[in-house]
Amino acid sequence: xxxxxxxxxxxxxxxxxxxxxxxxxxxxxxxxxxxxxxxxxxxxxxxxxxxxx
Amino acid sequence: xxxxxxxxxxxxxxxxxxxxxxxxxxxxxxxxxxxxxxxxxxxxxxxxxxxxxxxxxxxxxxxxxxxxxxxxxxxxxxxxxxxxxxxxxxxxxxxxxxxxxxxxxxxxxxxxxxxxxxxxxxxxxxxxxxxxxxxxxxxxxxxxxxxxxxxxxxxxxxxxxxxxxxxxxxxxxxxxxxxxxxxxxxxxxxxxxxxxxxxxxxxxxxxxxxxxxxxxxxxxxxxxxxxxxxxxxxxxxxxxxxxxxxxxxxxxxxxxxxxxxxxxxxxxxxxxxxxxxxxxxxxxxxxxxxxxxxxxxxxxxxxxxxxxxxxxxxxxxxxxxxxxxxxxxxxxxxxxxxxxxxxxxxxxxxxxxxxxxxxxxxxxxxxxxxxxxxxxxxxxxxxxxxxxxxxxxxxxxxxxxxxxxxxxxxxxxxxxxxxxxxxxxxxxxxxxxxxxxxxxxxxxxxxxxxxxxxxxxxxxxxxxxxxxxxxxxxxxxxxxxxxxxxxxxxxxxxxxxxxxxxxx
Numbered sequence: 001x002x003x004x005x006x007x008x009x010x011x012x013x014x015x016x017x018x019x020x021x022x023x024x025x026x027x028x029x030x031x032x033x034x035x036x037x038x039x040x041x042x043x044x045x046x047x048x049x050x051x052x053x
Numbered sequence: 054x055x056x057x058x059x060x061x062x063x064x065x066x067x068x069x070x071x072x073x074x075x076x077x078x079x080x081x082x083x084x085x086x087x088x089x090x091x092x093x094x095x096x097x098x099x100x101x102x103x104x105x106x107x108x109x110x111x112x113x114x115x116x117x118x119x120x121x122x123x124x125x126x127x128x129x130x131x132x133x134x135x136x137x138x139x140x141x142x143x144x145x146x147x148x149x150x151x152x153x154x155x156x157x158x159x160x161x162x163x164x165x166x167x168x169x170x171x172x173x174x175x176x177x178x179x180x181x182x183x184x185x186x187x188x189x190x191x192x193x194x195x196x197x198x199x200x201x202x203x204x205x206x207x208x209x210x211x212x213x214x215x216x217x218x219x220x221x222x223x224x225x226x227x228x229x230x231x232x233x234x235x236x237x238x239x240x241x242x243x244x245x246x247x248x249x250x251x252x253x254x255x256x257x258x259x260x261x262x263x264x265x266x267x268x269x270x271x272x273x274x275x276x277x278x279x280x281x282x283x284x285x286x287x288x289x290x291x292x293x294x295x296x297x298x299x300x301x302x303x304x305x306x307x308x309x310x311x312x313x314x315x316x317x318x319x320x321x322x323x324x325x326x327x328x329x330x331x332x333x334x335x336x337x338x339x340x341x342x343x344x345x346x347x348x349x350x351x352x353x354x355x356x357x358x359x360x361x362x363x364x365x366x367x368x369x370x371x372x373x374x375x376x377x378x379x380x381x382x383x384x385x386x387x388x389x390x391x392x393x394x395x396x397x398x399x400x401x402x403x404x405x406x407x408x409x410x411x412x413x414x415x416x417x418x419x420x421x422x423x424x425x426x427x428x429x430x431x432x433x434x435x436x437x438x439x440x441x442x443x444x445x446x447x448x449x450x451x452x453x454x455x456x457x458x459x460x461x462x463x464x465x466x467x468x469x470x471x472x473x474x475x476x477x478x479x480x481x482x483x484x485x486x487x488x489x490x491x492x493x494x495x496x497x498x499x500x501x502x503x504x505x506x507x508x509x510x511x512x513x514x515x516x517x518x519x520x521x522x523x524x525x526x527x528x529x530x531x532x533x534x535x536x537x538x539x540x541x542x543x544x545x546x547x548x549x550x551x552x553x554x555x556x557x
Binding site: 033034 | 063065067068069070115116155156157158159161162163165166168169170171172173174175176177179180182183184188193198199231232234235236237239241273297301303443472473513
């Protein structure tokens with residue numbers, strides 16, 4: 001996607017469900033992710049961020 | 054009194070769900086205190102201080118959920134634990150109705166919505182970079198609400214975004230609007246012709262709300278996170294956002310909102326603004342332009358709103374301390390009867406930029422020793438718990454403490470409305486103000502409570518009702534944060550009247 005801002009918003013929400021509900025209330029298409037921390041905690045997440053390309 | 058605890062190993066729920074669990078438990082008959090939290094070191098301290106720690110809870114690790122209940126009887130505690138089970142297994146109504154299973158990862162969500170163009174992320178800071186990178190690498194815009202993300206990680210994320218020419222709005226981005234649609238804490242405002250670049254969520258909320266009251270709407274508001282104009286980040290996203298708004302045909306004027314940029318970044322910002330053919334209003338609270346000429350620099354959020362509307366309409370504009378001087382005089386006569394001599398001002402804020410702005414207004418008027426400002430949305434207060442705009446308890450507790458503090462003569466408050474914000478923030482705030490007044494009265498003291506409300510007529514909380522609730526409790530509600538801070542100064546420094554209200 002380019003910087004063009006004229007497309008209707010289509011959102012994936014990762015985290016607080018409240019934000020998905022607020023977007024739905026505003027009429028936005030949203031898919032909410034039932035997010036859980038990766039097993040192994042923050043250290044593993046940091047490692048994944050480096051490898052996950 | 055029995056304390057019952059349950060530890061669920063490797064069981065994550067977000068801070069909002071846990072807040073709901075704890076609230077529901079406290080409302081049950083016979084339950085005296087309850088906690089629902091992840092087993093982080095800070096939360097272990099909380100459990101100990103609340104007298105809720107047990108042998109069972111002490112081994113809980115950050116990935117474990119801890120539930121603790123102190124109740125009048127075993128039966129009440131058992132009922133509480135059953136209620137926990139019910140709330141934790143509740144499904145989102147919209148997904149339950151549609152018979153949908155929720156995706157567990159960004160990848161599976163994108164299979165459900167292959168044409169998604171933005172990913173909103175509000176996971177705990179330790180995990181935010183991983184999720185944001187996954188989205189940016191797919192060329193998707195990111196709205197990153199999470200805070201507690203390191204500066205190094207922020208730079209890496211923003212460079213990744215720049216490379217793909219997408220926005221990384223945040224970390225610590227409270228509010229944004231794309232195509233007039235609000236993300237995060239967003240006031241309901243009309244779509245319109247003012248575009249924003251905002252390094253401040255509540256600052257943006259304050260300006261869009263005031264601009265809406267003046268009859269203008271928002272085209273896009275690109276949030277960039279509070280550190281974008283730091284020397285280290287160097288305004289990577291601010292530059293990109295200015296470029297996008299300059300090219301956007303629906304945007305006729307631009308407002309830049311931020312705390313002061315690093316001195317090294319100011320000339321760069323001015324150069325970027327200088328290239329834009331549209332009018333640009335700059336509200337970098339506490340900063341002045343290095344080389345005048347580019348953009349109209351204003352001192353407060355109020356001024357930014359009024360100035361941009363006047364610019365669009367081709368009218369003259371000059372800043373003014375108060376919009377309703379006779380109204381302020383009447384309030385002042387009332388307030389002065391309550392504030393003790395030698396009183397100081399305590400500001401308890403949920404909006405960081407509003408707290409910062411209050412400091413800028415107060416310092417030259419009353420001096421640095423006459424006020425203290427606390428931003429309860431700061432990283433140190435939000436680790437492992439919801440933002441105070443969602444969960445009013447942290448501030449309410451400090452309001453109650455203020456009632457015991459002999460030196461506090463003025464309590465200065467903000468109340469921020471909008472989508473995703475607490476459904477009725479005035480009610481718990483007012484309850485705390487009443488408690489504080491009782492505590493002060495018992496010690497033969499009184500204080501003046503002053504507030505401003507950021508909100509619009511379209512917000513779900515009902516702006517008028519929120520103001521009425523505050524005023525019903527004797528809180529003086531001023532039309533903006535800067536005016537509230539000036540009013541606080543007038544209450545403790547009668548000598549300022551001529552300067553702020555004109556001769557009488």
